[in-house]
Amino acid sequence: MSLLKMEGIKKSFNRIEVLHGIDLEVKSGEIVALLGENGAGKSTLMKILAGVHLPSEGKIFMEAKEVTIDSPRASQQLRISIIHQEFNLLKDLSVAENIFLGKHITTKLGVINWKEMNEETTKLLKRVGIGHISPSRLVSECSIAERQLIEIAKALSFESKVLIMDEPTATLNNEDTQKLLSLMEELREEGLGIIFITHRMDEVMSVADRAVVMRDGAYIGQEEVENLTKDQIVRMLVGRDLTNMYPDRVAPQDEVVMEVNQLHISKRLHDISFTVKKGEVLGIGGLLGSGKTDLSKALFGLLKHSSGEVKMLGQKVSTPRGAIDAGIALVTDDRKDEGLVLDLSVAENILIPSYRKISNFGVLKKNTMSKIVDRWVSGLQIKTPSAESEVRKLSGGNQQKVVLGKWLQMDPKILILNEPTRGIDIGAKFEIYKIIHELAAKGIAIILISSEMPELLGMSHRIIVMNEGRLSGEMDITEATQEKIFEYATGGE
Amino acid sequence: MTNTNDNNNWLRVALLLNKYRVFIIFLVLLLIASFISDAFFTVNNLFNVLRQVSIVAIIAVGMTIVILTAGIDLSVGSVLALTGAIAAGAITAGLPFPIAIIICLLAGLLIGSINGLIVSKGKVPAFIATLAVMVIARGLTLVYTQGNPIVISDMGYRFLGSGRILGIPFPVILMLAIFAIMFWVLKHTTFGRNIYAVGGNEEAARLAGINVDRVKIGVYALTGFFASISALIYTSRLMSAQPNAGSMMELDAIAAVIIGGTRLTGGKGGVTGTLIGALIMGVLDNILNLANVSPFYQDIAKGLVILAAVLIDSKLAKLQKQ
Amino acid sequence: MTNTNDNNNWLRVALLLNKYRVFIIFLVLLLIASFISDAFFTVNNLFNVLRQVSIVAIIAVGMTIVILTAGIDLSVGSVLALTGAIAAGAITAGLPFPIAIIICLLAGLLIGSINGLIVSKGKVPAFIATLAVMVIARGLTLVYTQGNPIVISDMGYRFLGSGRILGIPFPVILMLAIFAIMFWVLKHTTFGRNIYAVGGNEEAARLAGINVDRVKIGVYALTGFFASISALIYTSRLMSAQPNAGSMMELDAIAAVIIGGTRLTGGKGGVTGTLIGALIMGVLDNILNLANVSPFYQDIAKGLVILAAVLIDSKLAKLQKQ
Amino acid sequence: ACGNTGGSDDDSYTIGLAMNTLNNPFFVDLKDGAEETAKAEGIELIVTDSQGDPSKQLSDVENILQRNPDLLILNPVDSDAAAQIVMIANEQNVPVITVDRQSAGGEVISHIGFDALKSGNIAATFLSDILGGNGKVVEIQGILGTNVGRDRSQGFNDHMEGFDGIEIVARQSANFDRGQALKVMEDILQANPEIDAVYAANDEMVMGALSAIESAGRLDDIIVIGTDAIDPALDAIREKKLEATIAEPPYFLGKEAIHTAIKILNDEDVEEMVTLENTLVTEENVDEIKTK
């Protein structure tokens, strides 16, 4: 039975049309994968269902009745529940409050019932696999992946009929993704209709019933998943075949670029030592909360070193500025809070770290600036009305490309990439892998932190694994397997 | 994994310290004050300080919740003046003073709601909206009073500002009651929690289905209401409404809120800190007078102490993080 | 894909309109003003308004860059008073006035830097840090002047505030020059761009290797510097330093910045809007006086016009979004 | 008064002086007069500054009272609010005298001041005489929330209403402030091509107005009178920029207040109302006027 139906949906921002008349239908007990390149319009379409945007044209039917969704509340009342692509959490509030935001459990007298709220929270957290997190923990103390799972728990806290998941797995590792996928199957059994956005084809193949493809704001087509192969979907998406996602590796050089000696960060990281060579891609894996992000920040001088040291070509590094001067670049996994200045333009975000380099006594050189910007906007195929547009208005994946561009053009000696392809479509991923490959071939050292196992195995020369803030294993790519990484990650042996 | 509990305990101590950092600074100030003057640590003088503080402190409660939503209300001082004039005018017109009180409070609520409407529905930045209302309310006060104070002669009215219950000055009771109620509201009601949500991340709050406009109107309305309560104390203490009453009071109230640890960008803080912030400033005024510091130097001393307090606070915060 | 160019043009028009929204409101105000009084649209009166506005406007330039970093500077009025007193004191002490001017400007730079240090290194919220400095600077002024104005008798000094070059009042030239320079600095220098980055997302700026503390110290230091330039104009116009000069001026400056479209939370805005914001307020004052509106009603009128301006602005903004 | 003010010499008095504001030279002089006299007489003076805020003045007095002073000199921000302040002192049996502005209630032993109504009247008389009962006049008022501001205006206008030929072409407040007066006067000059005379309710405002008039090149056309006789105003009279002011030297207010206080503390008789003489100052007598 048709649960939700969108017909001829159009949407314009500032008189620019970004959705050109989209149809979409979800049935009860069905998982629909909504696919498309970065900037295709997937999130915008979903935000219309969530009551964030009003469509410029088109109709929406809920259980065959036409409805207007003019506010988030209206959407909730129609029993539509959404996990947005960007987090919407209050960092200074507890996990429990975030989950029950706008619908606190109260007693008959209107007084908040903290006890019941915390109990319900624990149940929900268990359901998404993070039962160990206390309901009273502040969100600011949770890692990105943990936050993603909290968002999912939040969506589950509604008794909904339609569940929209906008790239819920982008920040999750293999294990958590698997858990989430089986949870989705459970929900399907319960009769929910699910719209699932992802850039990972394996996930589509494993849970989705039907795939709907968009491109440039237009509807391209749809197909039952059982009639499709992975390659066919990719072709529908990109319009061509993508063979050999991961380029062949070039052997690293002998010279050590970065050396980490018994690095210790109070309460977070313990006894970390490793080296990275010129032209080497060092992969770092680990479960969620294992300290990968903390490590990346420590290397960049963002966390105070309690003891031990980080050396770049023999020189000690302990502040972000020192790190940048020594040739370290860090692509963070938190693009909204750490990676971008959302109100500034694409151009400026790309240029921020290099202003010092491209100025003459503090005066900026206009030509150099526009050259750099042009190069990366086209090189990374950033989809934006113009380089002057605010980054805020870009699609999630395109924002991620801006973060990448800003560091790539710095010509670093070592590039730390923390989840660099988070939310990036398969075509662009292909391009980014090519760039990483070229950089490494040019002798640039790369630290690749990723929760995507194929990426880690496909790109790295060597992989180290973290567990509870320590290095728990190291292996050459020739001996690395998914199972082995998992074993180290869980602190096995 | 074994020492998770230990860590939790440490965490708790740290959080507690974090919450009561201002309190420690306040205690140190009290200690110093009692060294400086014998007259300081007497029941009489302490009640004196509390009573003096009450007018600003009650306004600062409102300011706290407004700031928690990432707003600000510059109109409080003028609203105090205008609602005070309304109360005095009503009494002078012969209305029984309980009715005058109700009119005054309703006026405060109304002006506050107007602030809230302009900010929420009008989408005007709070700073400029309430600045405009501040100027307008001051003008209305001048027009209404024709620049003259309005004298209140009904002696029953004097109780509000100068009366005592069980030896405790009535304004002090009022102040403590308001703080207690708002403390509870912020912790245990949906309205209270929504205030934090709106201030922490308005977009997220909206997406969660919270009626953001309603929350905003609510906090400004309450702040206007509290300003009119302060107006009652003020007019009762002076038994007259002053056309220039409460000027610059917004700065004192905001200072109390920030010294008390509430973040100006919203979403973090609470009324306990504000009470202590207001007390710090009250004690400072009191002790400078008791010690007969020359008025020219009082400003300097006051500024330096506030600066020291916030600097120490920020150092303490840093220490705790490590 | 075909209409990308069309789209781009529309975008450009929208952006332009968005940028000059205040400008349109300003033009409407000018139109109304010239209807209200014949005396308004004369070269003489227009220079008059510009000259009156210059003191606040120059301070508002500083306030703009501070606010762009998501800070605030409440001390500007007191800094004006203190540095003005220093200049007058130096002249009275017999120093040649160019030297007095340099001392005054250095003093402004110094106090500004102190603000910047407290905010950046001390990690104290700007509101409370500069509030404390405001109070201290006022106290220092009172101590230094002993509450009395310091009269300047060196007639050469009069040029700064009352002189003309090619018929244009010198303060006006100074003001326009400062706006032009800062417009350029914000657009075309590393410092300028870093200001936006720090205000837009401090954490991201830090991660991009920007020395956030240095940017902050820079904007506060400049603001102090600009306040001391205004002090020169102020003292020269009155040929004396007034101990209570510049009180409440911070509110006027902030109002000009916000009316001009710079966002109080940082990262968005610029000096062009501020100039217009300051002019709106100056024209308002001027026309109310020209029309001889009773002082009691002036406040009300002023508040209402400001409110109308920002409400219209917010409606225009909404229209453009569609 | 009992002794926790605790000096070694128990015969010395402690007196509180609650000042209205010190942001205005008038009051600074008043304070100086009191302080210097007190010092000469060996009296401890506790001075507070309420910055023009009546409720702060109430707090200041409460704080002073915690020190158990022998007497309170109140320089009220506002007469009506002062009543409550006086009453609080009365409750603690501390004798009160007021200076400059009066208290509307409570038990005040003596008031020392000038007559503000009369002051406005003197200014009006001076102008109407010079203008011969015909002309366009500007009035720049003081803080309208104070009775001195209002009384001077009333005294001025009461007199001017008697002249049909005199038109008040502009009436604006500049809050006793020089900077504000400059701005207000500039605008008034723009709006009125014809102005014969200006009355400013104090000399601070006169100085601001003069700057504006001078810039407009209209010094010779306009007769100006101020109030207070502060030094810069007297200089301006000597330089023939200013026609007149009304001497109400605040220093004497402060001095007289302390003398009166001492008399009270020594149980001598004092007058209930000590009105000091306000005199018109013009070019003729400017060098004879004594302000300190």
Ligand SMILES: Nc1ncnc2c1ncn2[C@@H]1O[C@H](COP(=O)(O)OP(=O)(O)OP(=O)(O)O)[C@@H](O)[C@H]1O
């Ligand atoms: N608020 C806005 N203002 C202007 N343009 C917008 C706005 N939001 C989205 N867009 C534009 O709409 C288009 C579709 O964006 P959307 O976020 O829906 O893409 P998406 O398919 O979700 O991409 P991704 O896979 O990268 O998340 C993009 O070109 C984007 O720039």
Ligand SMILES: Nc1ncnc2c1ncn2[C@@H]1O[C@H](COP(=O)(O)OP(=O)(O)OP(=O)(O)O)[C@@H](O)[C@H]1O
């Ligand atoms: N500010 C903080 N205060 C307290 N704990 C924190 C803070 N930031 C992170 N943590 C905790 O430290 C641990 C390590 O976090 P980190 O972000 O490095 O993990 P990660 O390996 O990157 O995980 P993920 O894959 O989830 O991003 C997590 O348990 C996290 O909850």
Ligand SMILES: O[C@@H]1[C@@H](O)[C@H](O)OC[C@H]1O
């Ligand atoms: O002369 C004036 C004085 O009497 C009044 O009370 O305040 C301001 C003074 O300039």
Ligand SMILES: [Mg+2]
């Ligand atoms: Mg998206």
Ligand SMILES: [Mg+2]
């Ligand atoms: Mg991480």
